[in-house]
Amino acid sequence: MGYSMEQLKDLREKTGAGISDCKNALEETKGDMTEAIKVLRMKGLATAAKKAGRTAKEGLIGYYIHDNNKIGVMIEIRCESDFVAKTPQLQGLAKDLAMQIAAMSPRFVKIEDVSAEVIESEKAIYREQLKDEKKPAAVLDKIIEGKVNKFFEDTVLLEQTFVKDNSQKVKDLLGAVVAALAENIQIHRFVRFQVGEEA
Numbered sequence: 001m002g003y004s005m006e007q008l009k010d011l012r013e014k015t016g017a018g019i020s021d022c023k024n025a026l027e028e029t030k031g032d033m034t035e036a037i038k039v040l041r042m043k044g045l046a047t048a049a050k051k052a053g054r055t056a057k058e059g060l061i062g063y064y065i066h067d068n069n070k071i072g073v074m075i076e077i078r079c080e081s082d083f084v085a086k087t088p089q090l091q092g093l094a095k096d097l098a099m100q101i102a103a104m105s106p107r108f109v110k111i112e113d114v115s116a117e118v119i120e121s122e123k124a125i126y127r128e129q130l131k132d133e134k135k136p137a138a139v140l141d142k143i144i145e146g147k148v149n150k151f152f153e154d155t156v157l158l159e160q161t162f163v164k165d166n167s168q169k170v171k172d173l174l175g176a177v178v179a180a181l182a183e184n185i186q187i188h189r190f191v192r193f194q195v196g197e198e199a
Helices: 005-015 019-028 033-051 087-102 115-129 137-155 170-179
Strands: 057-067 069-080 186-193
Touching: 005 019, 005 033, 019 033, 033 170, 057 087, 069 087, 087 170, 087 186, 115 137
Parallel strands: none
Antiparallel strands: 057 069, 069 186
């Protein structure tokens, strides 16, 4: 065994993965925690992709009210069973995501939710910003593509860096919970309120 019980416990706490998955990851990486976390994340994303086609009609509503009582968030997370909806992992995910939305103000859940019109509007803004640049069209297209990807990272919840752990994105966090609970889990919708903002 190339790892300690303390490492195993630490890995479980950091990733939410099952004991056998954590053991396998630590054995595969010879006790390297950083690599073990990467292995579990990759496995989580693969598991999430396999489960994505299954029906998710159960779930819960999570919420977060900021300390100053001026920002509030409600989020609907769906899963396959009432049992999973009641687990601490799913309730914790809902709380973490509501805090994420309060802090980072995303506009969309996933990239597919961003309309073609919004993307084209952003590209038009970037083209206008770059109109005086003396660069070949192919280079400008690459710059615009990079700016669109940055727009997704800023405005799409799943693409954002997780505020409580900037080494992972929100989609990695979701993938780890899917892997741990072995169900299709989806962020269905959210709403963010801020005092003084127009609806």
